[in-house]
Amino acid sequence: MTSNKIIIKLQGGLGNQMFQYAVGRHLSHITKAVLKLDIASFKDDPKRNYSLGCFNLQKFFATDEEIRWFKKYQRKPGKIWFLYNRLVADETKYVKERQFHFDQKILQLKPPAHFDGYWQTEKYFKDIAETIRKEFTLKNSLSNYTKLLQADIMSKEAVSIHVRRGDYISDKHTNEWHGSCSIEYYNQAIQKIAEHVKNPHFFIFSDDPAWIKKNILPPFPTTCLPCNAEYPEEDLYLMSRCKHHIIANSSFSWWGAWLNPNKEKVVIAPKRWFQAPKMDTNDLIPNSWIRI
Numbered sequence: 001m002t003s004n005k006i007i008i009k010l011q012g013g014l015g016n017q018m019f020q021y022a023v024g025r026h027l028s029h030i031t032k033a034v035l036k037l038d039i040a041s042f043k044d045d046p047k048r049n050y051s052l053g054c055f056n057l058q059k060f061f062a063t064d065e066e067i068r069w070f071k072k073y074q075r076k077p078g079k080i081w082f083l084y085n086r087l088v089a090d091e092t093k094y095v096k097e098r099q100f101h102f103d104q105k106i107l108q109l110k111p112p113a114h115f116d117g118y119w120q121t122e123k124y125f126k127d128i129a130e131t132i133r134k135e136f137t138l139k140n141s142l143s144n145y146t147k148l149l150q151a152d153i154m155s156k157e158a159v160s161i162h163v164r165r166g167d168y169i170s171d172k173h174t175n176e177w178h179g180s181c182s183i184e185y186y187n188q189a190i191q192k193i194a195e196h197v198k199n200p201h202f203f204i205f206s207d208d209p210a211w212i213k214k215n216i217l218p219p220f221p222t223t224c225l226p227c228n229a230e231y232p233e234e235d236l237y238l239m240s241r242c243k244h245h246i247i248a249n250s251s252f253s254w255w256g257a258w259l260n261p262n263k264e265k266v267v268i269a270p271k272r273w274f275q276a277p278k279m280d281t282n283d284l285i286p287n288s289w290i291r292i
Helices: 014-031 040-044 064-071 079-087 104-108 126-135 144-154 166-170 172-177 183-196 209-215 232-241 251-258
Strands: 005-009 034-038 094-096 113-116 157-163 200-206 222-226 244-246 267-269
Touching: 005 014, 005 064, 014 034, 014 104, 014 113, 014 126, 014 232, 014 251, 064 113, 144 232, 157 183, 157 232, 157 251, 183 200, 183 244, 183 267, 200 209, 200 232, 209 222, 232 251, 244 251, 251 267
Parallel strands: 005 034, 005 113, 094 113, 157 200, 157 244, 200 222, 244 267
Antiparallel strands: none
């Protein structure tokens, strides 16, 4: 039932799920295994849901029975589970992410295996980058509004700026973990773009346009776009159509920049990705991007 399967646990928002799918897709490519998606976490998460249905990707969902089969190999915390962890648990079958930075051993594992983590670095899937970009194309036609914005973006030396506030500001736990990029970061990033890009036109994507208009004021032509809460994948698509990017400490704008195939693109990313200390994010940002 499970001998030739790679199962990836999906969790978090759209950007997180894209990372998880990408590592699973690469593993299935390497091992010639069937890729299945574990979406059980969304049953108990009122804030999140499965979000990859908008893309042209492989979509096979793991059954409850398959998930249970793998979970029996998951290590359990506490001394009372010592014998269970020693005799039953198998970290090559139920693979829990141990570190935030790249772990080469993950790509050497063989099916059957269930992967539980976030896997936030292109090093887990860079070898099949073209496949990932192809599968993260939109399945449905763009709305008329998005088509108009796309035409405007394509006619300019467009630079996307993503400013995420929302739960990064309002939710105490999220704020303590992530924090939010400062006004100083955005001002420095805009200046850095101006050093590399002639006649930039900034397109600002944000869930707080009122704050943007008071605090982010590029001395260049600028269009402020409120986030498309109903179809966030269309915002992601528009970001990817820009020529250059200033991203937030957000997997959403990371993907907006990464999906742009232009090898000459300038991407500015924050050095500090998490408010929480001791997180090794060296592998998160591709080498060609500029961190400030």
